[in-house]
Amino acid sequence: MNENDPTAGLTRKQIRELRSSGDGQDDAPTTALPIADDAPTPAMGVPAQASGPAVPPQGPPASHSGSGSDGDQPKKRWTKRHTKRTIVIAIIVLVLCGLWLGIRALMVKGDLEAAQRIVTHVQEEPDSLRGAMPVLGDYAGSAASVRWDPVWRVAEIIPWAGANLKGVRLASESLDVAVNDLAVPAFDAMDSGGDESVLQKILPVLEDAQPRVEKLAEGLDGVAQSGSLIGPVRSGVDLVNGIMQSAAPAIGVAPGLLGAEGEKNYLLVFMNNAESVGLAGSAASQTLVHVDNGNLEITAQAGSGEFNEEGGPVDVEVPQSALDLYSSFLVDHVNTTPSRPDFPTMASLNKAFWNRDIGDQQIDGVVGIDPIALGFILEATGPINIEATGDTMTADNAVQLLLSDVYSRWNAYESPEIVDAFFAGVAAQVFDKIATADFNMMGMVSSLGRGIDQGSILFHSFDDETQDFIADERVSGILPTDNEETSTVGVYFRDESASKIDYYMRSNIDVTQTCTDGSTSFDVATTLHLDIDQGVADALPDYVKSGTPGWGSSRFRTAVYVYGPPGTTLDEVTVEGREVEIKSQDIDDLGRPVAFVWTYLAPTELATVNATFSGDGDFGPAALWSTPMVNATTGTVAACGE
Numbered sequence: 001m002n003e004n005d006p007t008a009g010l011t012r013k014q015i016r017e018l019r020s021s022g023d024g025q026d027d028a029p030t031t032a033l034p035i036a037d038d039a040p041t042p043a044m045g046v047p048a049q050a051s052g053p054a055v056p057p058q059g060p061p062a063s064h065s066g067s068g069s070d071g072d073q074p075k076k077r078w079t080k081r082h083t084k085r086t087i088v089i090a091i092i093v094l095v096l097c098g099l100w101l102g103i104r105a106l107m108v109k110g111d112l113e114a115a116q117r118i119v120t121h122v123q124e125e126p127d128s129l130r131g132a133m134p135v136l137g138d139y140a141g142s143a144a145s146v147r148w149d150p151v152w153r154v155a156e157i158i159p160w161a162g163a164n165l166k167g168v169r170l171a172s173e174s175l176d177v178a179v180n181d182l183a184v185p186a187f188d189a190m191d192s193g194g195d196e197s198v199l200q201k202i203l204p205v206l207e208d209a210q211p212r213v214e215k216l217a218e219g220l221d222g223v224a225q226s227g228s229l230i231g232p233v234r235s236g237v238d239l240v241n242g243i244m245q246s247a248a249p250a251i252g253v254a255p256g257l258l259g260a261e262g263e264k265n266y267l268l269v270f271m272n273n274a275e276s277v278g279l280a281g282s283a284a285s286q287t288l289v290h291v292d293n294g295n296l297e298i299t300a301q302a303g304s305g306e307f308n309e310e311g312g313p314v315d316v317e318v319p320q321s322a323l324d325l326y327s328s329f330l331v332d333h334v335n336t337t338p339s340r341p342d343f344p345t346m347a348s349l350n351k352a353f354w355n356r357d358i359g360d361q362q363i364d365g366v367v368g369i370d371p372i373a374l375g376f377i378l379e380a381t382g383p384i385n386i387e388a389t390g391d392t393m394t395a396d397n398a399v400q401l402l403l404s405d406v407y408s409r410w411n412a413y414e415s416p417e418i419v420d421a422f423f424a425g426v427a428a429q430v431f432d433k434i435a436t437a438d439f440n441m442m443g444m445v446s447s448l449g450r451g452i453d454q455g456s457i458l459f460h461s462f463d464d465e466t467q468d469f470i471a472d473e474r475v476s477g478i479l480p481t482d483n484e485e486t487s488t489v490g491v492y493f494r495d496e497s498a499s500k501i502d503y504y505m506r507s508n509i510d511v512t513q514t515c516t517d518g519s520t521s522f523d524v525a526t527t528l529h530l531d532i533d534q535g536v537a538d539a540l541p542d543y544v545k546s547g548t549p550g551w552g553s554s555r556f557r558t559a560v561y562v563y564g565p566p567g568t569t570l571d572e573v574t575v576e577g578r579e580v581e582i583k584s585q586d587i588d589d590l591g592r593p594v595a596f597v598w599t600y601l602a603p604t605e606l607a608t609v610n611a612t613f614s615g616d617g618d619f620g621p622a623a624l625w626s627t628p629m630v631n632a633t634t635g636t637v638a639a640c641g642e
Contacts, residue, residue, distance in 0.1 A: 111139045118139070119136070129441055129442045137184050140180060143172035143175065143176065144169075144173045146172065147172075163226040167224075170220045173216055174216050174240050174244050177216060178247075182209050189205055190437050197295050197296060199296060199435070200294035203255060203258055203260055209251060213251050214248045214251075216244060217244040220245075224237050224238060249469045257461070257466065258293070258294045259293050264291040264364040265288060266363070266365045266366065266367055268369065268427065269286050269350055270286065270369060271338060273502060273503075273628060273630045274403040274501075274503045274544075275500050276493045277494050278339040279343060279627065282335040283304070283334055283335055284335065285303050286303075288358075299361075300358065300361070301427070302358045303423070305416045306420075307353055312332055313328060314331055314353055315352060318349075321589040322345065325561065325587055325596055330349070334353045340589070341477075343366075343460050343477025344460050344467075344476075344478065346366070346368065346458075347365075366460050369457050371399050371402040372454070372456045372628055373447075374398050374430065375395050375398040376456075377434075377451070378394055379395040379446075381440075382438075382439075384430060386429060387429075388421050388425045389425070403503050406423075407500060407541045407543050412543040452474050452475045455625060457475060458475060483619045488565060488622075489564065489622065491509050491526050495556070495557075496558065497558075500544040501532075501545070502630055505630070506528070506531045507526070508633065508634045510525045511523070511636070511638065515619070519615070520619040520640070521613065522564060522613045522614070524562050524610070525608060526611075528558055528606065530601040530603055530605055537554075540553060554602055554603075555600060556601050558598075559598055560609050561596055562595040563593075564611070564613030567619070571612045573585050573609070575608065576610075577608060579600035580607050580608075580609070581600075582597050583596040593613060597609045621640070622638070
């Protein structure tokens with residue numbers, strides 16, 4: 001035992017008390033005191049402590065913060081628990097978001113399906129359109145409400161799934177803007193009463209909807225390029241995108257066309273299919289329509305007899321190929337301005353004729369329409385009363401009244417002013433129906449579409465932006481310049497007898513496309529049949545018979561122009577019939593090879609023109625554009641493999 005040890009002779013309890021009491025000084029030693037060698041044996045379970053000097057702690061107490069191993073254990077256990085809890089919460093949130101997206105998707109699907117059922121019902125019963133709009137608008141608005149859903153919008157950034165969600169949202173929003181921003185306000189405006197014209201009323205609706213329509217069209221076009229869209233979403237997006245890509249620029253140019261940005265004048269040219277001329281028929285009665293901020297007004301009218309045929313050609317530059325095919329009649333006779341199957345050419349010529357012979361008004365665009373399209377339009381407007389004659393014109397009798405009865409009632413040689421007044425009265429009455437919105441909306445959309453599809457309604461604008469918008473559309477009257485979508489064959493007729501005999505002409509065109517080893521051929525067989533017997537022809541009014549001296553009712557000449565697809569050459573032309581003459585096989589016009597043939601027909605006779613074109617490279621499926629005839633052209637178009 002060490003005599004200098006202060007704890008010598010003390011028990012373990014006394015030593016602990018001494019340690020705990022200290023000497024009352026702040027700087028008392030903190031090291032453990034040695035335990036006496038003769039200390040009692042510890043109780044069971046208490047570890048025995050070795051005798052000898054105490055070993056100082058090798059670091060701060062466990063209760064202190066630091067890097068000691070004892071102090072790290074609680075922190076590590078907390079971090080693991082926190083991470084686990086975060087993961088669990090994230091999984092729960094993702095599951096809930098997924099469930100919410102699923103529910104929302106089902107809701108949108110239900111809304112869109114309900115909207116589709118309403119659209120189908122309206123298509124079957126067009127008269128229900130006005131009443132169906134509010135209900136359709138509710139479904140459209142409900143489907144489009146996902147644009148405010150933060151979960152849906154965040155999910156749109158997820159690879160693959162996001163593109164589908166975005167496509168559904170944009171398609172829904174497009175339906176919403178079409179119904180709730182356009183159709184419903186337009187109907188409300190039309191029903192609002194007042195002295196304003198219908199176009200004046202709906203013009204603000206178009207201007208208000210334009211920004212949203214353009215934004216949606218841009219977004220839809222972007223998502224339509226995604227390769228991640230699943231089948232149902234892909235079909236829906238492609239359908240709506242096609243509509244929006246046409247609607248956005250249309251709504252963009254519509255206010256300008258309606259005079260919102262300044263007054264406009266449009267020349268309405270009535271084309272007479274009883275005398276077939278290229279695009280439709282001879283350019284007969286013409287009407288100048290003035291438009292100011294949606295207000296339409298007829299300001300002048302002129303019959304073909306008021307144009308100066310002795311004035312020579314108008315000052316319009318046309319290519320030599322057009323003159324070689326159609327002669328100077330293209331540029332020095334107003335009636336034959338539709339000869340070349342290119343409506344911009346016709347529009348420029350008619351504008352020049354009007355400004356030279358009728359009035360010097362600014363003309364901003366030209367509209368071409370024939371009696372066939374007028375019959376379609378009367379299906380939507382209902383009958384019209386022609387005050388000058390007391391006739392009631394309907395969709396069923398329009399073509400007969402305009403292209404046959406008018407010549408049997410009056411001698412157009414002796415009283416051309418009566419015939420012109422008849423045509424002018426019809427134009428005014430139809431114009432009034434349209435200007436006052438006195439028509440069935442769905443029926444009018446369908447009627448205009450049918451007229452455009454067969455080339456009976458054409459439009460050209462002298463404003464570059466507007467013309468660029470319509471240039472690729474059928475309404476422009478411009479033959480396609482490439483074969484990307486289709487390879488279009490054009491077959492056009494021109495009556496060269498100064499007659500109105502085409503009321504009795506029938507036509508058939510068969511196009512057969514054959515593809516072999518990188519080469520494609522197009523066989524075009526065109527048949528004309530003068531479907532009237534000689535006795536009936538003899539009794540026709542003089543104005544309907546051939547105006548060529550000596551021909552009368554016994555001989556009629558029709559020129560046939562067959563335009564091959566771009567990128568082809570004309571291989572062969574053959575003809576069948578009593579009197580058929582090949583005029584040209586080596587002229588290219590409008591970037592296409594052309595077969596030009598004259599057919600001479602007597603009553604009951606037929607003549608057939610066969611033209612074959614071929615080319616190497618890529619061609620689309622065959623398609624056909626042709627002169628709209630009084631009696632609809634029959635025939636088939638067979639693409640490769642059909």
